[in-house]
Amino acid sequence: MIVEESKTEKKKNLKPYVEVKDLVTQFFTSRGIVKALDKVSFSVYPGEIYGLVGESGCGKSVTSTSVMDLIPDPPGRIISGEIYIDGFNIIADLNKMARIKIKSETDVRIRRYKKAIKRHNNVLSKIRGDKIAMIFQEPFLALNPTMTIGDQIMEVIMLHNISSISNSILRRENISSGEVRNFITEFYSINDETQKRKEVNNFAASYAIQEFEESILSLLATSDDKQYIENEILNMVRENRTGMNIQNIREIKGYFDLQNDIFQNTLRLLQAERNGDSSAIKQFNSELSKLKRIEASSFFLLRLKLKFAYKYVMKEYRKEARRRTLELLTLVNIAGPEVVIDSYPHELSGGMQQRAMIAMSLASNPRMLIADEPTTALDVTTQAQILEIIKDLNKLIGMAVLFITHDLAVIAETCNRVGVMYAGNIVEESSTIEIFNDPKHPYTVGLMSSVPRADKKREKEIKLETIPGTVPNLITPPSGCRFHPRCKFAMDICSLKKPKLVEISERHKVACFLYSDESEVE
Amino acid sequence: MELKYYIIRRLLVLIPTIIGLLLLTFILLRAIPVNDLIANYVNQKATPAEKALEKQQAITLLGLGQPLPVQFFTYLTDVANGNLGNMYSAYYNGGVLRGIELFLPVTLEIAIFTVIFSVLISIPLGTFIGSRPNSVSDSVGRVFSLIFYAMPIFWLALMLQYAFGKNLLFLGSYGLPINGQGFPIQQVGFVHNHTGYSYSVPTHMLFIDAVLNLDFPLAVVAFEHLILPVLTLSMTVLAGLLRFIRAGMVDTSNQEYIKTARAKGVPEKLVLKRHIRKNALLPSVTVIGLLVAGLLGGAVVVEDIFQITGLGRLSLAAITGTSGNGANIQFFGVAGTVLFFGLILMLTNLIVDIVYAFLDPRIRY
Ligand SMILES: Nc1ncnc2c1ncn2[C@@H]1O[C@H](COP(=O)(O)OP(=O)(O)O)[C@@H](O)[C@H]1O
Numbered sequence: 019m020i021v022e023e024s025k026t027e028k029k030k031n032l033k034p035y036v037e038v039k040d041l042v043t044q045f046f047t048s049r050g051i052v053k054a055l056d057k058v059s060f061s062v063y064p065g066e067i068y069g070l071v072g073e074s075g076c077g078k079s080v081t082s083t084s085v086m087d088l089i090p091d092p093p094g095r096i097i098s099g100e101i102y103i104d105g106f107n108i109i110a111d112l113n114k115m116a117r118i119k120i121k122s123e124t125d126v127r128i129r130r131y132k133k134a135i136k137r138h139n140n141v142l143s144k145i146r147g148d149k150i151a152m153i154f155q156e157p158f159l160a161l162n163p164t165m166t167i168g169d170q171i172m173e174v175i176m177l178h179n180i181s182s183i184s185n186s187i188l189r190r191e192n193i194s195s196g197e198v199r200n201f202i203t204e205f206y207s208i209n210d211e212t213q214k215r216k217e218v219n220n221f222a223a224s225y226a227i228q229e230f231e232e233s234i235l236s237l238l239a240t241s242d243d244k245q246y247i248e249n250e251i252l253n254m255v256r257e258n259r260t261g262m263n264i265q266n267i268r269e270i271k272g273y274f275d276l277q278n279d280i281f282q283n284t285l286r287l288l289q290a291e292r293n294g295d296s297s298a299i300k301q302f303n304s305e306l307s308k309l310k311r312i313e314a315s316s317f318f319l320l321r322l323k324l325k326f327a328y329k330y331v332m333k334e335y336r337k338e339a340r341r342r343t344l345e346l347l348t349l350v351n352i353a354g355p356e357v358v359i360d361s362y363p364h365e366l367s368g369g370m371q372q373r374a375m376i377a378m379s380l381a382s383n384p385r386m387l388i389a390d391e392p393t394t395a396l397d398v399t400t401q402a403q404i405l406e407i408i409k410d411l412n413k414l415i416g417m418a419v420l421f422i423t424h425d426l427a428v429i430a431e432t433c434n435r436v437g438v439m440y441a442g443n444i445v446e447e448s449s450t451i452e453i454f455n456d457p458k459h460p461y462t463v464g465l466m467s468s469v470p471r472a473d474k475k476r477e478k479e480i481k482l483e484t485i486p487g488t489v490p491n492l493i494t495p496p497s498g499c500r501f502h503p504r505c506k507f508a509m510d511i512c513s514l515k516k517p518k519l520v521e522i523s524e525r526h527k528v529a530c531f532l533y534s535d536e537s538e539v540e
Numbered sequence: 541m542e543l544k545y546y547i548i549r550r551l552l553v554l555i556p557t558i559i560g561l562l563l564l565t566f567i568l569l570r571a572i573p574v575n576d577l578i579a580n581y582v583n584q585k586a587t588p589a590e591k592a593l594e595k596q597q598a599i600t601l602l603g604l605g606q607p608l609p610v611q612f613f614t615y616l617t618d619v620a621n622g623n624l625g626n627m628y629s630a631y632y633n634g635g636v637l638r639g640i641e642l643f644l645p646v647t648l649e650i651a652i653f654t655v656i657f658s659v660l661i662s663i664p665l666g667t668f669i670g671s672r673p674n675s676v677s678d679s680v681g682r683v684f685s686l687i688f689y690a691m692p693i694f695w696l697a698l699m700l701q702y703a704f705g706k707n708l709l710f711l712g713s714y715g716l717p718i719n720g721q722g723f724p725i726q727q728v729g730f731v732h733n734h735t736g737y738s739y740s741v742p743t744h745m746l747f748i749d750a751v752l753n754l755d756f757p758l759a760v761v762a763f764e765h766l767i768l769p770v771l772t773l774s775m776t777v778l779a780g781l782l783r784f785i786r787a788g789m790v791d792t793s794n795q796e797y798i799k800t801a802r803a804k805g806v807p808e809k810l811v812l813k814r815h816i817r818k819n820a821l822l823p824s825v826t827v828i829g830l831l832v833a834g835l836l837g838g839a840v841v842v843e844d845i846f847q848i849t850g851l852g853r854l855s856l857a858a859i860t861g862t863s864g865n866g867a868n869i870q871f872f873g874v875a876g877t878v879l880f881f882g883l884i885l886m887l888t889n890l891i892v893d894i895v896y897a898f899l900d901p902r903i904r905y
């Protein structure tokens with residue numbers, strides 16, 4: 019049942035979508051500093067499912083939360099490292115945001131710089147949910163109890179997809195006979211029934227006229243007169259135009275496009291600042307202030323109107339967002355989306371809640387999903403269904419997934435590649451097949467033999483070989499290789515130095531002195 | 541529709557609660573020796589023999605000779621018929637129900653303004669300090685709210701009088717009124733004099749009536765008289781609410797769904813407004829009901845200090861009631877005012893629960 023290594027990943031020159039390098043995250047508690055992550059590095063490539071597996075408490079959630087830069091502060095902070103999301107290092111400004119003075123384990127002074135943090139949060143809020151989305155272990159706790167499912171999903175759409183909604187509405191209001199004719203020709207050139215349906219669906223969606231989908235279908239089925247159909251469709255759409263001022267929508271679209279420009283420019287400016295490229299800094303700075311001037315001068319009134327007068331325009335946007343929400347709910351196999359959209363989280367089962375979470379994470383078409391133990395809190399059948407949905411999404415829209423679990427069976431079923439975590443380190447990384455068939459790191463070996471496996475013969479006779487000892491306390495982690503107190507093969511060097519994660523064969527990395535020599539230490 | 545049945549159910553529950561309240565008051569008051577209860581009915585200058593006779597007559601007249609359960613039942617029936625008895629005191633003589641009708645609105649006016657003022661201040665302040673825990677503003681807010689929460693209300697009232705009162709320490713004649721003097725109400729058309737007690741129409745709340753009758757100069761005077769009492773009562777209510785809202789904000793900020801909101805890319809400002817604040821404020825609604833209880837207790841003290849002719853002072857007069865025969869507790873006065881204090885409290889809590897059920901989708905009626 020082990021998943022094939024994804025084909026895209028095999029192309030060596032592919033750029034990772036998310037790249038984490040030497041990530042160190044710590045928590046400053048009254049009992050001492052929890053060294054939760056100790057130089058974690060891994061990459062997730064477009065279109066693959068990367069699994070992160072390890073005992074509970076080894077730092078999987080801290081890793082995923084760090085990737086979103088959502089570590090709660092206090093008590094935690096990302097101390098150092100690099101996290102590239104789609105090529106942009108989101109934590110390059112760590113030192114500008116805070117200075118940390120460690121006087122002793124329990125006395126750590128952190129000075130935070132509000133302005134830098136605010137700027138950082140502004141940038142990050144455009145990346146989170148847009149480029150990368152996240153779902154959690156306990157969907158019930160992760161959903162806002164006093165907002166309907168629909169409102170929570172629509173919130174994402176209204177945050178990240180305003181421009182595309184504007185486009186659909188504009189296209190609907192300006193629909194021309196040529197466009198309709200093209201669609202009809204296209205429709206009749208298709209023979210397959212489901213394909214036909216899909217064509218109508220696409221047409222309706224791109225003009226934000228989904229409510230006419232059925233009528234258009236029946237019209238196409240009952241009549242042969244293309245001219246008549248064309249006129250009917252045009253009338254249908256035109257008669258139902260909201261009578262909204264196109265100018266208003268253009269204006270709103272312009273405003274949000276400008277916002278986007280400002281954001282892109284801010285990113286470029288940040289990049290230039292990091293590179294120390296003074297001429298680029300100057301250029302982007304002046305461009306940014308130009309854009310901001312435009313915002314202040316041309317859109318001052320609009321912003322007031324958006325707040326107070328444009329309720330009716332926004333209603334149209336919300337209507338379109340609601341349509342998209344219904345589609346998303348259908349996409350994740352929620353039965354009765356029209357009911358669920360207006361339900362509150364507590365009215366749904368755990369499986370439904372997790373589906374809603376997935377729908378929410380898909381709302382902005384992110385290219386990557388982080389799933390932190392998405393099935394752990396669910397019963398077995400629901401678990402399988404949720405896994406199926408995630409796998410389908412990965413296949414269908416090529417969404418990359420960082421899949422976190424402590425369950426090796428789930429890993430085997432879902433992931434292309436796996437990173438094995440132990441006490442804040444990734445100790446081994448390889449394709450799923452290799453991890454299961456040829457584990458190298460003593461911890462991985464122990465982990466593999468601690469699960470009963472269906473493909474091993476006479477498994478009942480094999481005594482489960484559990485790893486002796488317990489997960490170390492991360493306030494005072496073992497020196498050198500953090501696994502050494504529990505390792506059967508521990509050597510002298512193991513407690514002195516930390517082994518580096520090195521490639522021992524093609525795309526198989528291990529951090530263990532059994533496979534590398536002493537020179538490869540951190 | 542469910543809401544309707546919920547309200548009906550809650551109203552039905554009020555009946556046994558009220559009977560319980562009356563029973564408790566009845567037992568406590570009947571623990572007082574009969575001699576003290578009927579002292580008012582006896583002429584102090586009479587000879588001992590006459591006194592004994594008068595006492596006997598009073599006991600028969602009031603039914604005090606009957607078994608206690610029968611007496612209680614008689615009282616209950618009277619209450620059910622709207623007859624709360626009479627009271628005699630230096631402050632008010634006459635029917636208890638009439639007294640309550642005259643004086644309750646004054647207390648209500650103070651209570652309403654107190655609740656409005658406290659809520660209006662504590663929500664923004666509480667969300668502000670709660671959104672930045674352990675900051676300087678948070679520490680200051682917490683210290684102050686603790687001080688005011690713990691402060692005895694009579695002391696606070698006196699201090700406020702000294703600080704802002706007319707012709708006291710600082711403000712001289714610019715100060716605020718500290719007692720009932722200075723109302724030019726005798727010339728005002730909508731204020732009636734009734735057997736020595738002035739009251740305004742239609743609501744019996746002077747400020748509101750003044751506004752309703754478009755008499756703004758009087759409204760200003762009435763408002764001035766409200767400021768210090770309302771401020772006094774507000775400080776404790778506000779302090780309690782502030783602490784609760786702050787705690788709610790901190791607690792909600794740590795919830796998993798706030799992390800979700802951030803992961804969705806909701807900007808910080810909106811996370812605070814849309815996700816944290818709403819969920820943090822919900823439980824505070826229930827606390828308002830509890831605080832009203834404290835407020836009513838405070839009203840007795842505040843009305844006494846500021847010489848406001850409200851229900852608090854009426855109940856105080858009923859307890860210490862004098863009618864030329866020395867201090868005598870007034871059974872009907874005490875029982876009647878306690879009943880109304882209880883009613884206000886119960887109704888407030890009912891309203892609070894309904895509002896809460898309305899706001900929180902998780903509550904089922
Ligand atoms: N908010 C926190 N405060 C202190 N320590 C924390 C916090 N969150 C996580 N940790 C510590 O980080 C380590 C890793 O935790 P986590 O990533 O949640 O493990 P898991 O692999 O089970 O998801 C644990 O030792 C935990 O105690």
Ligand code: SF4
Binds near residue numbers: 503
């Ligand atoms: S480095 Fe040493 S202690 Fe660590 S796993 Fe390898 S052999 Fe064991």
Ligand SMILES: [Mg+2]
Binds near residue numbers: 079
């Ligand atoms: Mg976890």
